[in-house]
Ligand code: HEM
């Protein structure tokens with residue numbers, strides 16, 4: 001009736017409900033941040049280089065998701081699957097870098113309970129990382145079906161979700177790492 | 181429940197039919213029955229704490245002596261259960277699942293397995309909540325609003341496990357309703373019967389769909405807030421702890437940013453039920469269909485801008501308080517508009533006071549009291565006095581009781597023949613109606629009075645407050661409790677009528693009320709797949725008493741020009757003996 005395929009419509013509604021979750025969390029963070037200029041002194045301990053590299057990785061993985069969609073449009077399930085796996089590899093890289101980053105921070109004594117800045121830092125980035133993980137699992141499922149050249153419309157749907165995960169990070173990176 | 185053989189491709193056994201079904205009707209009934217079972221717990225809690233309020237220190241039959249901590253968790257669980265485990269599942273998920281595909285003329289929701297998952301998660305959430313009664317320390321007692329620091333720190337709440345299980349149960353419930361809501365919205369957008377245009381959609385489908393969008397748009401920040409509260413409870417963060425730079429009022433903002441739209445999430449489906457019932461028993465076209473739709477949308481939008489009226493005494497900026505007073509008064513306009521349209525629908529109709537109609541009319545009358553008393557609470561000046569008194573309790577029960585019970589009973593008695601293929605007993609239905617309505621009012625009117633006289637809510641024992649423990653005040657409390665006992669006793673009539681009619685009621689035809697909407701085209705009860713032949717829609721849902729027609733109703737699926745009756749595929753109106 002709307003002309004939008006039902007699967008894609010559902011993805012959009014999922015994203016709408018996700019946006020308000022991150023919106024609430026980041027809104028709360030921003031309000032606190034404005035009230036606490038001294039958090040600057042905490043934020044300088046974040047690793048901008050690791051965060052920047054991860055931004056680059058996620059953006060590239062979104063590119064391969066777009067290419068996968070193109071391949072799926074051509075009906076080329078095999079390359080779509082390959083490109084989706086590449087996207088998932090981007091997600092894995094992101095999480096590995098994150099693991100190293102967090103290990104370094106936690107061993108330097110910046111834990112989730114240290115103070116409110118770090119509480120927000122770990123909560124927001126952690127919630128985002130969960131979304132990356134969930135996205136990777138779905139990517140693998142969709143890649144498996146796409147490789148058999150079936151359900152190719154799913155390639156686009158997971159792509160939309162993956163872009164969203166990417167965009168959330170684009171908000172998190174400056175708010176948590178760059179704002180000093 | 182389906183008396184018809186489901187189609188041959190799937191020959192489901194008992195488990196597939198009743199417990200593991202993807203059929204929207206089964207899922208709707210599962211939601212509804214689970215909600216009704218939870219209502220027993222919620223009502224039992226109300227019974228126990230009202231007995232304590234009326235007869236402090238006495239041993240309550242079936243419970244025993246009520247300790248202060250018992251009182252707290254009973255009030256908390258009562259509020260939590262009634263909102264999240266009764267009103268939500270019965271009105272939104274129950275009726276939504278059952279009715280949406282039938283009224284849109286399709287065979288099921290677009291994502292049946294997501295739908296099944298939604299119910300399963302909901303069921304799990306109910307189990308978690310009920311389990312929290314039995315953990316060491318007992319169930320959470322920090323009120324259904326769960327304000328920190330009480331909820332964040334078990335040194336204050338003294339329910340280390342109860343608080344966390346409460347949070348977990350609520351979070352699971354939210355997930356269930358988000359999954360269900362996606363189905364409601366996508367199904368309504370994408371799988372209507374051919375010919376059903378946007379303004380041919382029955383009002384109840386509109387209101388449920390708007391409610392689902394509202395829920396989705398408002399619950400997100402609270403999900404984030406719940407994660408923060410969980411971390412405060414279990415990993416030692418200080419999001420809501422002022423001693424560590426946090427802010428307890430943040431939770432109030434996140435909670436009420438959801439909490440206020442939530443009351444419209446509950447109200448809108450109830451309004452939908454009432455509209456469907458009213459037109460059928462007034463035999464009149466719904467007055468101002470489009471205005472009702474637009475008002476519902478406007479109510480939904482404005483409901484995002486009123487939340488801080490719950491926080492007038494929480495130390496918010498007085499300028500913000502005036503702003504939120506104004507938005508709160510504004511939201512009463514579209515709501516009132518819907519009610520006026522309903523009353524105009526009745527005007528000049530040929531009204532039949534059947535049981536569903538009585539419930540629908542009572543809904544309008546009783547909700548009015550809730551709405552009018554809300555004006556006093558929405559205005560910051562008077563709310564500073566009324567805040568957290570029994571006036572508030574009486575006010576919101578005059579909104580919630582009509583929603584959760586009056587509208588639900590209207591819906592259940594109206595669609596019972598469709599759901600189970602039998603009619604409910606009218607006489608006992610009316611006994612149940614009058615008993616409930618009269619007793620309910622005697623239960624809550626006194627609470628307006630005690631509240632105005634200064635009774636604070638959530639008080640375990642008034643004998644500790646000399647100025648409130650007067651004999652006059654106590655006799656009002658006792659009157660309210662007695663009336664509650666009568667209200668509860670009359671629910672037995674409903675349960676007996678329900679069960680009896682399920683097995684012994686007169687067999688219902690497909691369209692016993694002579695209604696227009698598509699669910700009445702399907703057999704009663706509808707088989708798996710709903711319709712024998714998929715319907716095509718020719719007109720809006722409310723063409724009653726159209727001049728120059730023999731019948732006073734005109735179903736949506738009947739072609740305009742009664743075509744040549746011998747032509748292949750031509751459908752003729754059901755010929756009723758005059
Ligand atoms: C069966 C009839 C009911 C009775 C007699 C009743 C009675 C009460 C009373 C007296 C309180 C205040 C307790 C106190 O502050 O000490 C209360 C609280 C509450 N009730 Fe009800 N109620 C009923 C049904 C409902 C329904 C149908 C709903 C909602 C759908 C509801 C929602 C609530 C909520 C949200 C609270 C606030 C709980 C809190 O303070 O945390 N109640 N109820």
Ligand SMILES: [Cu+2]
Pocket residue numbers: 439440486487489490
């Ligand atoms: Cu409100």
